[in-house]
Amino acid sequence: MIQMRAAAVLFTGICICAVSVVGSDNLQDIHSQPDILRGFNSSIFDLKGDPDNRLSGLNLYRAKIDDAITRFGTPTNPTRFLKIGKSLGGNDYEWKRHGVLMQLHTCDDGEALCSIEVRGPRADDNFGTTGHGLKLGSTMADVRRLYFPRLSPVPDNDESQVTLVWGQTTMHLYFDDVGRINRIIVRRGPCLSFFGCNPEW
Numbered sequence: 730m731i732q733m734r735a736a737a738v739l740f741t742g743i744c745i746c747a748v749s750v751v752g753s754d755n756l757q758d759i760h761s762q763p764d765i766l767r768g769f770n771s772s773i774f775d776l777k778g779d780p781d782n783r784l785s786g787l788n789l790y791r792a793k794i795d796d797a798i799t800r801f802g803t804p805t806n807p808t809r810f811l812k813i814g815k816s817l818g819g820n821d822y823e824w825k826r827h828g829v830l831m832q833l834h835t836c837d838d839g840e841a842l843c844s845i846e847v848r849g850p851r852a853d854d855n856f857g858t859t860g861h862g863l864k865l866g867s868t869m870a871d872v873r874r875l876y877f878p879r880l881s882p883v884p885d886n887d888e889s890q891v892t893l894v895w896g897q898t899t900m901h902l903y904f905d906d907v908g909r910i911n912r913i914i915v916r917r918g919p920c921l922s923f924f925g926c927n928p929e930w
Contacts, residue, residue: 781895785831787842805824827853831847891904
């Protein structure tokens with residue numbers, strides 16, 4: 730009984746702490762704060778305007794997997810996911826080009842794109858570049874220039890991950906030890922910041 734009461738007190742304390750971080754009248758406050766709930770050196774930002782939903786020349790909402798195959802050729806590693814009801818499904822397709830790895834994950838229908846991901850030290854021309862011009866190898870200064878021209882607050886230089894959210898479009902940016910982007914993910918779906926924003930979900 731004592732252990733149960735202690736656990737209840739601890740849980741209540743955590744909930745109160747979480748509510749104080751989020752704020753009772755403005756849940757968006759957390760988007761300009763370090764993502765304390767997850768404990769990583771990362772921040773989440775809600776942005777307005779046209780979403781940056783293109784990566785490597787592919788529009789996340791318009792391109793189909795056949796468009797990618799036509800543009801980039803035969804994938805180096807297609808993988809079929811186990812489908813359980815409608816919760817999982819689709820395929821992973823990978824392409825490698827001059828040190829850049831691109832991975833596409835399709836939705837349940839196996840055709841539409843659910844996410845586009847690139848990894849590498851620098852972009853190979855358009856391969857590894859977003860629609861707004863952010864590239865593998867870009868810096869935090871480039872992020873500020875492209876996405877925060879008149880906004881405050883902006884991401885700090887020591888961020889290891891930044892998440893940009895435009896409604897139903899989410900972009901994850903990862904930085905290496907010298908502050909250059911080495912991974913970009915553009916995916917469908919909003920970022921639920923209160924529960925964290927894991928790009929693998």
